[in-house]
Amino acid sequence: MNETKALEIACPLPLNDHRHIKLAHGGGGRMMQQLIEDVFVAAFDNPVLRGGHDGAVLEFPHGRSVLTTDSYVVRPLFFPGGDIGALAVNGTVNDLTMCGAEPLFLTASFILEEGLETEKLWRVVKSMRSAADAAGVSIVTGDTKVVERGHGDGMYINTSGVGRINHDTRVGPKRIAAGDVILVSGDIGRHGMAVMGEREGLAFTTPIESDCMPLWSTVHAMLSAGIDIHCMRDATRGGLCAVLNELARGSSLQFDVDERDIPISESVRGACEVLGLDATHVACEGRFVAIVPRGDEERALYVLKSQNESASMIGRVLDGEPGLVTIRTPIGGRRILDMPAGELLPRIC
Amino acid sequence: MNETKALEIACPLPLNDHRHIKLAHGGGGRMMQQLIEDVFVAAFDNPVLRGGHDGAVLEFPHGRSVLTTDSYVVRPLFFPGGDIGALAVNGTVNDLTMCGAEPLFLTASFILEEGLETEKLWRVVKSMRSAADAAGVSIVTGDTKVVERGHGDGMYINTSGVGRINHDTRVGPKRIAAGDVILVSGDIGRHGMAVMGEREGLAFTTPIESDCMPLWSTVHAMLSAGIDIHCMRDATRGGLCAVLNELARGSSLQFDVDERDIPISESVRGACEVLGLDATHVACEGRFVAIVPRGDEERALYVLKSQNESASMIGRVLDGEPGLVTIRTPIGGRRILDMPAGELLPRIC
Numbered sequence A, B: 001m002n003e004t005k006a007l008e009i010a011c012p013l014p015l016n017d018h019r020h021i022k023l024a025h026g027g028g029g030r031m032m033q034q035l036i037e038d039v040f041v042a043a044f045d046n047p048v049l050r051g052g053h054d055g056a057v058l059e060f061p062h063g064r065s066v067l068t069t070d071s072y073v074v075r076p077l078f079f080p081g082g083d084i085g086a087l088a089v090n091g092t093v094n095d096l097t098m099c100g101a102e103p104l105f106l107t108a109s110f111i112l113e114e115g116l117e118t119e120k121l122w123r124v125v126k127s128m129r130s131a132a133d134a135a136g137v138s139i140v141t142g143d144t145k146v147v148e149r150g151h152g153d154g155m156y157i158n159t160s161g162v163g164r165i166n167h168d169t170r171v172g173p174k175r176i177a178a179g180d181v182i183l184v185s186g187d188i189g190r191h192g193m194a195v196m197g198e199r200e201g202l203a204f205t206t207p208i209e210s211d212c213m214p215l216w217s218t219v220h221a222m223l224s225a226g227i228d229i230h231c232m233r234d235a236t237r238g239g240l241c242a243v244l245n246e247l248a249r250g251s252s253l254q255f256d257v258d259e260r261d262i263p264i265s266e267s268v269r270g271a272c273e274v275l276g277l278d279a280t281h282v283a284c285e286g287r288f289v290a291i292v293p294r295g296d297e298e299r300a301l302y303v304l305k306s307q308n309e310s311a312s313m314i315g316r317v318l319d320g321e322p323g324l325v326t327i328r329t330p331i332g333g334r335r336i337l338d339m340p341a342g343e344l345l346p347r348i349c
Helices: A030-044 A084-098 A118-135 A190-200 A216-224 A239-251 A266-275 A297-307 B030-044 B084-098 B118-135 B190-200 B216-224 B239-251 B266-275 B297-307
Strands: A056-060 A063-072 A102-113 A138-147 A155-165 A181-184 A231-234 A254-258 A288-292 A312-318 A325-328 A334-336 B056-060 B063-072 B102-113 B138-147 B155-165 B181-184 B231-234 B254-258 B288-292 B312-318 B325-328 B334-336
Touching: A030 B118, A030 B138, A056 B102, A056 B138, A063 A084, A063 B102, A063 B138, A063 B155, A084 A102, A084 A118, A084 A155, A084 A216, A084 A231, A084 A288, A102 A118, A102 A216, A102 B056, A102 B063, A102 B155, A118 A138, A118 A155, A118 B030, A138 B030, A138 B056, A138 B063, A155 B063, A155 B102, A155 B155, A181 A297, A190 A266, A216 A297, A231 A239, A239 A254, A239 A288, A239 A325, A288 A297, A297 A312, B063 B084, B084 B102, B084 B118, B084 B155, B084 B216, B084 B231, B084 B288, B102 B118, B102 B216, B118 B138, B118 B155, B181 B297, B190 B266, B216 B297, B231 B239, B239 B254, B239 B288, B239 B325, B288 B297, B297 B312
Parallel strands: A102 A138, A254 A325, B102 B138, B254 B325
Antiparallel strands: A056 A063, A063 A155, A102 A155, A181 A288, A181 A312, A231 A288, A254 A312, A325 A334, B056 B063, B063 B155, B102 B155, B181 B288, B181 B312, B231 B288, B254 B312, B325 B334
16 A cells, blocks of 8 residues: 555644634635635545646546546525526536546436435436436436435535537647737626525515536637637636636636626625625526637637627736736726635635 | 427326335335436436446447446445545446446545535545555546535435446346356445445444445456457445346346355354344445356356455346346245345435
């Protein structure tokens, strides 16, 4: 047995601040990043994992495959514009897509709570099949566990996915360069507000539907147009803000965005104002950030807008303070857009 | 969107008996089989899924890969001979192995309960690394979710796995033929009894440790010895009894075993007698059934015994009643070994 150094040491996570798991450890912000780095990466350490991607890019002699996994614990199970099943398919399809891979196969593993109405399960499973058909993937294997009443929330679903990279574009944080242009594929924050609204029984003036959707056709169109995408990431937990901070850190460069260029629908903007939330912290499930080299930005925007009119160029990568994200405000100032701590919106995916 | 017939119909599961999810739907027996067939296979229907294997065998131009998934909800998290982490690695490694694939890559997805001691998580994660090293696999990507206090049991783990088939032996229920010999790779029932003993605070006369271990090296040795394995399946939920029934059904043949040849340790036998359990229903996590053609059985047994002295030839496949499992009793009778219903031992994996 090849015992590694990691296994002899004490937990590298500073236990004073992290003695017990908190909701924020799953919130997509700083606390989660630290848990991932100091526990999971510390113990499992290997070159693929250190890639820091949404999935694992596996190099085989015959080509590159991508493997990815996500568990879904969204509450409630059904929300405007989607349900846990559609989310479980699209979320994993999008993780594959963000690695530049064409999604091919999914697994589906269910943790069911004793007492769940079977009809509810059937609705979710049918929704998964519809989402899989729409995304062009097959669900090829699965697993079922049942836990006692009170030990789950109806159901949790894990989907893992396998995709193939059919092009030569290398997509990843390490390719981001100063001068690159930052784009977002559509208006942000709808998924998080839709789930939160449903859960808390909020009546928004204009109903907000989740943006849950598969992204491969959009990314495929960009690649087919010859756009040399340097990096992509979908804005899920922690929202646009977390993605910008993760990629600024991952590339050791500064990201500078303009607040006026960030697309936010009137309904999301209004709901965020009432609730005192920053829309850039709110999760999407069908929006992504694309970083493209200078010169490719107009074509990239053209392709993105052909899929979603609200797509926008929001900023640039600078050779400034490594890992910093700055945002220019409408009144001409500039402030730091810090990583969200992550406890604001639990259980949205 | 390619809407299929499955999506227009009502849930095929007879709702009178299955209106709500019961613990038995996850127990590995008849109820679970029906849920899988009438809900998951009905909705997700595709040729790979219909293979009825422990994992999905994916045919690529360059060779065959296997994809598999399992969620682990064992309670308690730590038990004699293992913990949820070792189980999550070995269980998925073994599902790949049972499809004849060399295990290569795993994903690890955690659903953590708010309030879990971080040190406990660290112990589990270290155990996963040790198990991964022992099985020769890398954990290459993952996911973390946190649910509120009271909505989980400390942690649930999903692992999905990818393996490669590096040989020409086709392994699967369809290859089983009349005349084949049925072997089991070691004494059965230790995992289930170890977990149950720990959970219920039972003091067994002789301590029982889980049999949790990876099986690839054993299977690799059999394949290298040129044994034409027709089918393999690890005896997890539902125990040896469920495996025999599943494979008898999958091959539409009769399985006939001799009770005296089923290896059961004295401690497991004693504990089962006290608790009124049938040892053939109790889960293992490091034992498998192998079905080999007549003529290969002696070499197969030789290889199995070189890894575990208690391995045994337990019966034969007959051209009799399709799907039936019969067992010859020590006093010379013969009875039907029916599929367990599955509610006896919940949460053992």
